[in-house]
Amino acid sequence: MQRRLNSEAPASPRRLGKEPHGLRWASHRRPSYGEPSPQQQSTESLANFWLSPPGSAILKQFSIPFVHALLSSLIGSQNHLLVRFPNNIKHDFRKPAPLLAETVRTVFYPCSYLKFSDKTNPEELITPQKNCLEGPIFSSLFICEDLHLAPNKTRALVLEAMRMKVICVKKGHRKDLAPDFTVIATYTDGAGFNPALSFCRDLRDRFTLELVLDVHHFKSVESSLNIPSPITKDFDRLFTNHVRLLRTVDTSHIYVSNSLQQYIRDIIICVRNHPDVGIGPSPKGSSAILHACRIRTLLFGFSYARPIDIDTVAPSCLCHRIDLRSEVAEDSRSILHGVILRLMPPR
Numbered sequence: 321m322q323r324r325l326n327s328e329a330p331a332s333p334r335r336l337g338k339e340p341h342g343l344r345w346a347s348h349r350r351p352s353y354g355e356p357s358p359q360q361q362s363t364e365s366l367a368n369f370w371l372s373p374p375g376s377a378i379l380k381q382f383s384i385p386f387v388h389a390l391l392s393s394l395i396g397s398q399n400h401l402l403v404r405f406p407n408n409i410k411h412d413f414r415k416p417a418p419l420l421a422e423t424v425r426t427v428f429y430p431c432s433y434l435k436f437s438d439k440t441n442p443e444e445l446i447t448p449q450k451n452c453l454e455g456p457i458f459s460s461l462f463i464c465e466d467l468h469l470a471p472n473k474t475r476a477l478v479l480e481a482m483r484m485k486v487i488c489v490k491k492g493h494r495k496d497l498a499p500d501f502t503v504i505a506t507y508t509d510g511a512g513f514n515p516a517l518s519f520c521r522d523l524r525d526r527f528t529l530e531l532v533l534d535v536h537h538f539k540s541v542e543s544s545l546n547i548p549s550p551i552t553k554d555f556d557r558l559f560t561n562h563v564r565l566l567r568t569v570d571t572s573h574i575y576v577s578n579s580l581q582q583y584i585r586d587i588i589i590c591v592r593n594h595p596d597v598g599i600g601p602s603p604k605g606s607s608a609i610l611h612a613c614r615i616r617t618l619l620f621g622f623s624y625a626r627p628i629d630i631d632t633v634a635p636s637c638l639c640h641r642i643d644l645r646s647e648v649a650e651d652s653r654s655i656l657h658g659v660i661l662r663l664m665p666p667r
Contacts, residue, residue: 389531389636390428392615393502394461394567399611400482402527402640403506404514406534416533417465417506424463424504431504432459436470442477446489457481460498464505468515475523478503482526500567503527514652517643525604529612529636532653571614575624579666583627584609587634590659596648597655601641608637627665634660 393401405416421433434445434456445457456462457478467478481487485497505527507515517524584606592600612633617625635656642652 386531386533389529390424391619392529392612393504394429395569395571395615395618399528399615400503400505400526402530403504404530404532405506405508406532407509416508417463420506420533421463424461429461430459431461431463432456433463433465435465436467436474438469438471440470440474442474445474445477446487457487458495458497460500461502461504464503466507466515467505468507468518475519479520479523479526482523514640517640521602524640525602525608527640528608529633530640531636569618571611571618573623574614574617576610576614577625577666580613580625580627580630581610583630583663583666584613584634586663587630587638587659590663591638591642591656594655594659596644596650597642598645599643601638605638605641608641609634612637631660631665 389401393399403420417435418433421431425431425433434440444455446455448454464478467475470478477487481497481501482503485499485501486494487497489495503526509515587609588601588606591597594600609630613625613629616629616633617623620629635653638656639652642655644650644652644655
């Protein structure tokens with residue numbers, strides 16, 4: 321009787337996150353349970369691309385954090401990236417933001433670029449520029465240089481676009497943006513002052529993470545424009561198609577254990593209670609860490625999150641969300657690294 325009941329019981333489906341050792345989506349390893357989902361297929365195609373000659377050439381050219389940070393802003397529909405240039409970078413590179421925009425446009429993904437100033441009106445974002453049919457804000461990837469210098473009404477338009485994916489073209493008329501509309505805002509440090517802190521809290525919370533590009537990164541970025549054209553063409557054909565597929569991927573299938581989610585909450589609580597922090601991160605900080613952790617797990621080809629994923633993305637997700645006290649001379653990233661070192665990650 322017991323044997324008959326066991327034979328009639330339906331087999332429970334194997335969940336992706338319940339694998340004891342995880343799955344590594346590569347060309348030599350296929351899932352053993354039915355047809356893979358579109359998310360799993362996109363993960364496998366990305367893993368296969370890194371094994372191809374164009375993918376290997378790009379990983380040799382750029383550092384992995386640079387590639388992952390850019391891809392993190394391109395995966396999904398609500399991921400915006402904040403890029404910070406050190407103050408000394410202009411001594412070696414006169415125009416770092418246009419160089420970054422040209423690199424992203426040539427190697428990674430089509431994009432539009434606009435340099436903001438204190439006289440930038442909202443009409444400049446909507447009015448078509450040279451050789452363009454629409455304004456720069458109607459692109460799926462919009463690179464903004466010195467957004468903190470723009471007037472409040474211009475920043476309000478960018479915030480509306482990031483939050484609603486719709487902008488007001490003229491009174492009584494609205495226009496939809498691309499479903500995968502993404503903003504990459506760049507700024508340069510000045511004498512220890514963080515211009516991103518001049519953003520309102522709502523605008524800062526819209527950026528998933530902050531990427532710091534130093535001179536070492538920019539040397540690889542500058543030399544990337546000299547990649548041989550056959551590799552660039554293969555890269556554009558293979559990699560851009562993968563990115564377009566990944567932009568629609570839902571990362572909720574990446575398994576994050578309850579202990580890791582509690583670890584994220586512990587980091588947020590410790591940062592808020594830190595004596596050098598005036599205003600801690602908002603509740604969106606924990607969701608940003610969770611989302612960025614899943615994206616990093618996806619890019620590495622795993623099906624489950626690890627503590628090292630959280631330790632890696634947490635400083636970049638929180639550094640622009642906290643306000644330090646005026647008498648504190650430390651950087652926000654050093655404080656966040658100290659908090660993470662004092663916490664015990666789950667086993």
